[in-house]
Amino acid sequence: MTSATELDVLRVFCGPDGRYGNALGVVRDGTAVVGEVARQTLARRLGYSETVFVDDDERGAVDIYTPTTRLPFAGHPCVGTAWLLDLPELRVPAGVVEARQDGEFSWITARPEWAPGRTLRQYASALDVDTLVVPPPGEWIYAWAWQEEAAGRIRARAFPGRGDGIDEDEATGAAALLLTRELGRALNISQGAGSQILTAPNPDGSVEIGGRVVLESTTVA
Incomplete structure (x- = not known):
């Protein structure tokens, strides 16, 4: 990863007053962090409950990590990343996650399994x-x-x-x-x-x- 790689830090599921919410790191240029080992290392160093690497910001292809493991799907990373990229869907290893904006709320549709x-x-x-x-x-x-x-x-x-x-x-x-x-x-x-x-x-x-x-x-x- 180069020193020019930008990290957006979001808070997802904030309260009505805009406070709280779960912190999320989003590396928009995920291609700058190559391989699962490098991504896991960065996610561990950042220390957020999840860090997202955007592999294709047009198709919405993303890769999600906790500090210790890679996830096929996670809720607050998908809600936050869909809002940040303003996309109608995201592609995660588990499947296609539909997304929409409704006033102050960002929504995704996913399967419990x-x-x-x-x-x-x-x-x-x-x-x-x-x-x-x-x-x-x-x-x-x-x-x-x-x-x-x-x-x-x-x-x-x-x-x-x-x-x-x-x-x-x-x-x-x-x-x-x-x-x-x-x-x-x-x-x-x-x-x-x-x-x-x-x-x-x-x-x-x-x-x-x-x-x-x-x-x-x-x-x-």
Whole structure:
């Protein structure tokens, strides 16, 4: 990778006031970082929950990494990258992700079977979720509780359990996708310190995931 490679840093699934959201690194010229080893090394150094390498900004071909592994699909990277590139679809190893903009929200459509495995763990109340301590490394846990069941409002926190320095994800699209499939209804999820994720199931089994995206900075990786 050359020193001229630009990195866009976004926050995805921001709250109504534009704060919070999960940080995402996007290397627009992904061809400047050649090979999985080099990309994994950069993703580990940057330390975001995910880093995206754009291999073709016209076709929307992207490659997604956590600090420790390559992912066939991930929610907040696809929502953020589709917003950044203003494309109607992205191509990830799992398949084609449709994208659209609707006012302040950026939406993608994806299939739950694309999402990595998550343990969805329900708690009795939002307070129970709020007071959880970070568990030791192990399984990937999405802790959730109803805030207002009739309205589809949920309180959630996400614990990746990977031991890579990211003890808690501020906002997690793939886990929200799996929870939407399990509950079979549209959800309004408050996750982390103040992030918001909207979801809606489709008749064909796919799920829409939406949220606000903010460009935090453009720098050199």
